[in-house]
Amino acid sequence: MSEIDWVVYPSITFTKESVFELDKFYQFMRDWFNRKNYDLFEKDHAEQVRGDESKNTKIGWTSERKVDEYIKFFIDVGIKLQNIKKVKVKNKSACKGKITISVKSYLKVDWDERWQSPFLVKFIKETWEKLVMRDRYVRYNVELKEQTYEFFNQAKSFLNMQQL
Numbered sequence: 001m002s003e004i005d006w007v008v009y010p011s012i013t014f015t016k017e018s019v020f021e022l023d024k025f026y027q028f029m030r031d032w033f034n035r036k037n038y039d040l041f042e043k044d045h046a047e048q049v050r051g052d053e054s055k056n057t058k059i060g061w062t063s064e065r066k067v068d069e070y071i072k073f074f075i076d077v078g079i080k081l082q083n084i085k086k087v088k089v090k091n092k093s094a095c096k097g098k099i100t101i102s103v104k105s106y107l108k109v110d111w112d113e114r115w116q117s118p119f120l121v122k123f124i125k126e127t128w129e130k131l132v133m134r135d136r137y138v139r140y141n142v143e144l145k146e147q148t149y150e151f152f153n154q155a156k157s158f159l160n161m162q163q164l
Contacts, residue, residue, distance in 0.1 A: 005137070006105075006106045014159075028155070041062050103148055106144075
């Protein structure tokens, strides 16, 4: 089984209640991950329509980037929309309600599980990690943490700057 090394955990979270263009926010997020060479997957999507014509939605995204043959970066994004109603502002379709964004990240080591067995191979892997990979792990941890906070801060700024 691959090893997971949490870099940003528990999740960093931001909540805002306002009017925003959800389509543009989605596009911003997809573009950010594409620029950083991450593959993006939607792992969860659940909607609940409420009686007052609003809806609650939960969306879960996982992004991954192959760093090398041994390590992958993962950034998980959770989006929670509460009491969302469609509104028209300046002839644009927008959403009004509460949005919460949660972000966490981790490294997956030996992601393709090449070094799991037999015992001698596993021993060589553990020795190699301790002697050769230690500096690389530190560098990769720093890089992933910086990317996680960069995404989070840019997403937060995008929502704060959106004036409708």
